[in-house]
Ligand SMILES: NC(=O)C1=CN([C@@H]2O[C@H](COP(=O)(O)OP(=O)(O)OC[C@H]3O[C@@H](n4cnc5c(N)ncnc54)[C@H](O)[C@@H]3O)[C@@H](O)[C@H]2O)C=CC1
């Protein structure tokens with residue numbers, strides 16, 4: 001398969017290695033300093049473009065790829081609040097294809113199934129209060145992480161006593177804590193920690209007077225995210241519309 005990379009940072013480089021290892025060809029690499037390459041024959045020849053940039057660049061990159069009739073797989077986080085409706089419309093009515101996931105790792109897909117199941121069980125046990133914490137490297141631009149937001153939405157969809165999530169505290173790399181741990185009973189608090197080079201840890205805690213139940217996904221490296229993105233590109237070459245992890249892994 002012919003793959004174009006949009007964003008040649010930590011994820012773009014790891015995706016390149018995995019894609020080559022699976023026998024794919026990288027036909028174009030676009031980063032901030034060669035945006036003119038969107039207009040190249042090489043870019044237009046791609047079966048799928050894989051986009052990992054940042055919260056402000058992602059949407060513009062989708063528009064550029066769509067304008068050249070190239071399907072997109074993207075893991076960029078933090079853009080959904082501003083552009084989610086437009087993108088959904090372009091895929092549902094405009095014939096475009098975007099596979100987006102806040103987290104491409106197979107482990108998080110499994111973790112998410114456990115998360116949904118546990119939240120359902122907790123409807124019978126109101127004595128447990130639920131909170132979430134995500135920890136990432138100091139370079140991360142968005143908080144809470146895209147994965148934390150997705151996991152929070154899953155909890156809200158499955159547990160009757162929560163109907164929205166709120167940002168809680170943010171622990172900065174120097175240990176300084178911003179924000180507040182206060183929230184209303186109907187709100188799910190997400191705390192964020194920025195520390196060192198942590199690839200990504202997500203913990204959901206159900207606490208009661210008697211005990212505490214926690215589930216954690218702890219990524220050892222970015223390899224799992226990158227492999228998932230290449231698997232998604234293989235899937236996207238054969239499918240269209242707005243796609244996500246639950247389309248690819250059915251459990
Ligand atoms: N969904 C998932 O599984 C994962 C998502 N991410 C997300 O992916 C994004 C990228 O992560 P990293 O690769 O770690 O970041 P990074 O900072 O290492 O790389 C981003 C790259 O995008 C480039 N870039 C910036 N603006 C651009 C533009 N307009 N056009 C093309 N390239 C541009 C930068 O120059 C840089 O090379 C972040 O939003 C992060 O949250 C990261 C890991 C996994």
Ligand SMILES: O=C(O)C1=N[C@H](C(=O)O)C[C@H](O)C1
Nearest residue numbers: 077102103140145146147200
């Ligand atoms: O910025 C990162 O690094 C990551 N971003 C994604 C997120 O916001 O959830 C996925 C992963 O946790 C790494």
